[in-house]
Amino acid sequence: MSRDNPPRAAGGGKTGGSSAAEVPPIVKAEGLVKSYRSDGVPAEAVRGVDLCVERGEFVAVTGPSGAGKSTLLHLLGGLDKPDSGKLWLGGREVGGYSEARWAVLRRRSIGIVFQFFNLVSNLTVADNVELPALLAGSTPRQARESRAELLAELGLEGKEMSTPGELSGGEQQRVALARALVNHPSLLLADEPTGSLDSKGTKEVMRLLSRYHQRGQTILLVTHDARVASSADRVLSFFDGRIVDDATLGAGTRRGGGVADVLELKG
Numbered sequence: 001m002s003r004d005n006p007p008r009a010a011g012g013g014k015t016g017g018s019s020a021a022e023v024p025p026i027v028k029a030e031g032l033v034k035s036y037r038s039d040g041v042p043a044e045a046v047r048g049v050d051l052c053v054e055r056g057e058f059v060a061v062t063g064p065s066g067a068g069k070s071t072l073l074h075l076l077g078g079l080d081k082p083d084s085g086k087l088w089l090g091g092r093e094v095g096g097y098s099e100a101r102w103a104v105l106r107r108r109s110i111g112i113v114f115q116f117f118n119l120v121s122n123l124t125v126a127d128n129v130e131l132p133a134l135l136a137g138s139t140p141r142q143a144r145e146s147r148a149e150l151l152a153e154l155g156l157e158g159k160e161m162s163t164p165g166e167l168s169g170g171e172q173q174r175v176a177l178a179r180a181l182v183n184h185p186s187l188l189l190a191d192e193p194t195g196s197l198d199s200k201g202t203k204e205v206m207r208l209l210s211r212y213h214q215r216g217q218t219i220l221l222v223t224h225d226a227r228v229a230s231s232a233d234r235v236l237s238f239f240d241g242r243i244v245d246d247a248t249l250g251a252g253t254r255r256g257g258g259v260a261d262v263l264e265l266k267g
């Protein structure tokens, strides 16, 4: 464990942690390192990250561009492999997982939202949301019902037959959120989800993330925007590949404590 990022008390011990923890943390990482080669020279994007995220937390990872935030998120979602370090998701060590096993894990348990939505451009909104449900084993009827419920909740009724290109950025990101949530993932990873949105779209998406968090969704959000990060109840500051601060925000911004209200106040 690095000294500048001491493990949190809950879940920070061996695999499961101490007091609270018959239930393992959703995410536990020890000593994650990831380098890329740039012009043949290795450059460390993530330099030894220890992290523990408990169920129901809304964690923002913030810091300047190039700090390594997206690389960390990619490691946590199995989109990239660490050079060293260990990673447990829901108490299971996933370091040795094959691509295929990661794909199954993501399909069932990890929703991911990206800055540029990554929707399938030639499929309708409805198909974009139903597809991951079908791939995870839902019947067509279940997939249709889940899609209808989510699109209604996300204010997208009437857009089912549109294609992504016919929607605003904020609407596309809400479709991406529906797609990420359709299989009720244990963990939602969001990589700069407001990075290409205007202030209205940003507010909408953050309000929805807060709503799902209040219902118990565990969220890890990467953002360079401190204002967006302040919607979370815990903020990790990332700099030069390391966590340099780990702050739990006040009661007013905690789960069930009016995160959406705070956003409203901030305008």
Ligand code: ADP
Pocket: 036, 037, 038, 043, 044, 045, 063, 064, 065, 066, 067, 068, 069, 070, 071, 072
């Ligand atoms: P952030 O998300 O904080 O902006 P990134 O994780 O995207 O930071 O990048 C961290 C560092 O790793 C940067 O120097 C970036 O150029 C480098 N990097 C990220 N992804 C790659 C890649 N696929 N190939 C080479 N270098 C990369």
